[in-house]
Amino acid sequence: MTPILEAHKVWKSFGSIRALRGITLDISENETVSIIGPNGAGKTTLLRILALLERPDKGWVRYRGEKVESGEKHRGEITMVFQNPAFFTGTVADNVGYGLKIRGMDKQTIRRKVREALRAVNLAGFEKRKIKALSGGEKQRVALARALCIEPRVLLLDEPTANLDPPNCERIRRVLKRIKKNITVVIASHHLGLAKTVADRVAYIHQGKLLEIGSPEQIFGKPRHRLTKLFVEGKLV
Numbered sequence: 728m729t730p731i732l733e734a735h736k737v738w739k740s741f742g743s744i745r746a747l748r749g750i751t752l753d754i755s756e757n758e759t760v761s762i763i764g765p766n767g768a769g770k771t772t773l774l775r776i777l778a779l780l781e782r783p784d785k786g787w788v789r790y791r792g793e794k795v796e797s798g799e800k801h802r803g804e805i806t807m808v809f810q811n812p813a814f815f816t817g818t819v820a821d822n823v824g825y826g827l828k829i830r831g832m833d834k835q836t837i838r839r840k841v842r843e844a845l846r847a848v849n850l851a852g853f854e855k856r857k858i859k860a861l862s863g864g865e866k867q868r869v870a871l872a873r874a875l876c877i878e879p880r881v882l883l884l885d886e887p888t889a890n891l892d893p894p895n896c897e898r899i900r901r902v903l904k905r906i907k908k909n910i911t912v913v914i915a916s917h918h919l920g921l922a923k924t925v926a927d928r929v930a931y932i933h934q935g936k937l938l939e940i941g942s943p944e945q946i947f948g949k950p951r952h953r954l955t956k957l958f959v960e961g962k963l964v
């Protein structure tokens with residue numbers, strides 16, 4: 728089967744910084760892939776490219792078998808949740824339902840979908856709360872609910888559990904476990920427990936290169952690359 732997303736020999740630089748150096752990665756429909764690696768490895772950059780928010784300098788990205796020239800065309804199908812999500816002032820419901828509103832959905836359906844999405848992230852009843860009065864962890868879950876609301880085919884999550892306390896990490900983990908069957912998910916995270924228990928495959932990236940990709944059992948139990956081993960054992964210095 729054609730992968731839903733393919734990155735082929737992708738290079739990306741910011742001035743003299745080479746963030747990605749020839750990354751090739753195929754993601755199957757409804758697969759959950761976790762991208763792990765140290766700070767500055769290129770995880771967020773790769774995620775932005777897979778989200779079609781940014782173009783590679785070299786190489787290409789294909790979405791459902793088609794080379795991507797502009798991400799605009801696929802906006803409704805591919806959604807990225809940023810590490811520090813932006814909101815507009817107003818209520819949780821306004822923000823979560825915004826994507827549906829601009830698609831012209833009727834108010835009653837929006838209300839129902841917002842309610843379901845908030846329930847999914849364990850924020851049932853938060854509709855009328857003001858965004859600015861939420862905690863960091865609550866905001867992160869509102870951002871996830873907002874992404875889930877539009878029912879994307881591909882969901883890209885940048886550090887979805889950063890700033891969350893252990894119970895909320897666990898909530899996010901459970902949400903992902905529950906939804907992953909029907910959606911393609913790519914997660915960039917330092918949270919190795921999340922990669923271990925949610926991902927179908929784990930990719931280790933280091934200084935802009937994908938060093939290895941495999942099942943969580945293989946990557947965490949029998950890493951092939953020396954640097955992967957050091958990283959997963961917490962010994963990379």
Ligand SMILES: Nc1ncnc2c1ncn2[C@@H]1O[C@H](COP(=O)(O)OP(=O)(O)OP(=O)(O)O)[C@@H](O)[C@H]1O
Pocket residue numbers: 741742744745746764765766767768769770771772773
């Ligand atoms: N917009 C930008 N301008 C300049 N340099 C950038 C930009 N975005 C990323 N970089 C650089 O590219 C490299 C990869 O960054 P990236 O954010 O992809 O890493 P990361 O793996 O997500 O790191 P972290 O674990 O800290 O989130 C880093 O050296 C970073 O400083």
Ligand SMILES: [Mg+2]
Pocket residue numbers: 770771772885915
């Ligand atoms: Mg990052």
